[in-house]
Amino acid sequence: MSTEEITGKLTEKGLKVTPQRMAIYEAIVKLKNHPTAENISEYIRKNHPNISVGTVYKVLDVFAENRLIQKVKTEKDVMRYDAIVENHHHIYCSDSDRIEDYFDNELNDLLETYFKKKKIPDFKVEDIKLQIIGKYIQNNETLT
Amino acid sequence: MSTEEITGKLTEKGLKVTPQRMAIYEAIVKLKNHPTAENISEYIRKNHPNISVGTVYKVLDVFAENRLIQKVKTEKDVMRYDAIVENHHHIYCSDSDRIEDYFDNELNDLLETYFKKKKIPDFKVEDIKLQIIGKYIQNNETLT
DNA sequence: TTCTCAAAGGATAATTATTATCCTTTAAAA
DNA sequence: TTTTAAAGGATAATAATTATCCTTTGAGAA
Numbered sequence: 001m002s003t004e005e006i007t008g009k010l011t012e013k014g015l016k017v018t019p020q021r022m023a024i025y026e027a028i029v030k031l032k033n034h035p036t037a038e039n040i041s042e043y044i045r046k047n048h049p050n051i052s053v054g055t056v057y058k059v060l061d062v063f064a065e066n067r068l069i070q071k072v073k074t075e076k077d078v079m080r081y082d083a084i085v086e087n088h089h090h091i092y093c094s095d096s097d098r099i100e101d102y103f104d105n106e107l108n109d110l111l112e113t114y115f116k117k118k119k120i121p122d123f124k125v126e127d128i129k130l131q132i133i134g135k136y137i138q139n140n141e142t143l144t
Numbered sequence: 145m146s147t148e149e150i151t152g153k154l155t156e157k158g159l160k161v162t163p164q165r166m167a168i169y170e171a172i173v174k175l176k177n178h179p180t181a182e183n184i185s186e187y188i189r190k191n192h193p194n195i196s197v198g199t200v201y202k203v204l205d206v207f208a209e210n211r212l213i214q215k216v217k218t219e220k221d222v223m224r225y226d227a228i229v230e231n232h233h234h235i236y237c238s239d240s241d242r243i244e245d246y247f248d249n250e251l252n253d254l255l256e257t258y259f260k261k262k263k264i265p266d267f268k269v270e271d272i273k274l275q276i277i278g279k280y281i282q283n284n285e286t287l288t
Numbered sequence: 289t290t291c292t293c294a295a296a297g298g299a300t301a302a303t304t305a306t307t308a309t310c311c312t313t314t315a316a317a318a
Numbered sequence: 319t320t321t322t323a324a325a326g327g328a329t330a331a332t333a334a335t336t337a338t339c340c341t342t343t344g345a346g347a348a
Contacts, residue, residue: 016344052298073217126278134270160315196327
């Protein structure tokens with residue numbers, strides 16, 4: 001993602017463009033596996049050694065409020081962040097902290113259709129997210 | 145849920161039956177809206193004023209490990225707990241901390257069928273949970 | 289370009305939920 | 319009844335996050 005694109009996203013939301021925000025946004029995009037605030041801090045420290053941890057948290061909050069990123073729910077007590085805000089789901093590995101994005105428009109359509117038919121009383125559905133929990137299988141059986 | 149039933153659940157898992165565990169299990173069952181450890185502490189304090197907070201956390205962890213209860217993922221930094229371990233989903237209210245259970249076997253079948261057909265490469269699905277996010281609508285318009 | 293100032297950042301302290309420690313108590317099997 | 323590993327209580331420690339408060343800066347106005 002280019003500097004201009006990020007600048008665009010920020011100004012679009014009426015947010016000041018600062019080097020800190022640029023660096024943090026870039027970091028979330030670049031870091032895979034839905035980084036924590038600490039992952040992000042560590043990553044940006046390489047090129048911006050003087051961005052404080054507090055700032056990282058503040059910026060992440062501002063971004064989440066403005067739907068530039070989203071928070072990812074986990075069973076652990078660390079928050080994780082996702083640069084992708086388009087409708088998608090998450091694959092949780094049940095024996096590691098790996099979290100992958102899962103895109104599936106066919107599934108989205110299926111769910112939309114389903115909940116259009118099957119209403120939940122007194123409730124207006126805004127969004128549906130799947131947590132797909134399971135295990136990654138290494139095909140290492142042929143190796144020793 | 146009766147004392148005998150709870151005792152049964154504990155012994156079934158090879159867990160010692162203690163007054164603390166009984167009280168905590170009862171509390172989770174009784175408290176709606178997926179209580180936090182603090183909600184539970186507060187609740188049991190009425191009848192068991194000397195159960196310490198540490199014990200509540202320890203017991204909740206033991207219960208979760210033994211699948212007597214489950215942890216509920218939220219975007220906040222407090223863990224919440226659910227006495228229901230059967231396959232079900234959660235409805236998250238987007239403007240309060242309300243979390244409701246959602247049971248729907250038709251939906252479960254639909255998802256099972258779908259993921260039987262549509263494999264995720266190198267991944268074995270163990271469980272699928274929906275987070276249904278939206279708003280409860282009060283029908284108070286006729287009232288003033 | 290310079291000025292202005294609300295918004296943003298830095299450093300640090302404070303908070304909050306949770307976990308660890310360590311000694312005491314107790315459930316439950318012998 | 320005895321035994322003992324497991325469980326609980328009190329308290330301290332940890333770790334993630336939030337608040338504070340002063341300084342700096344982005345960006346619009348002059």
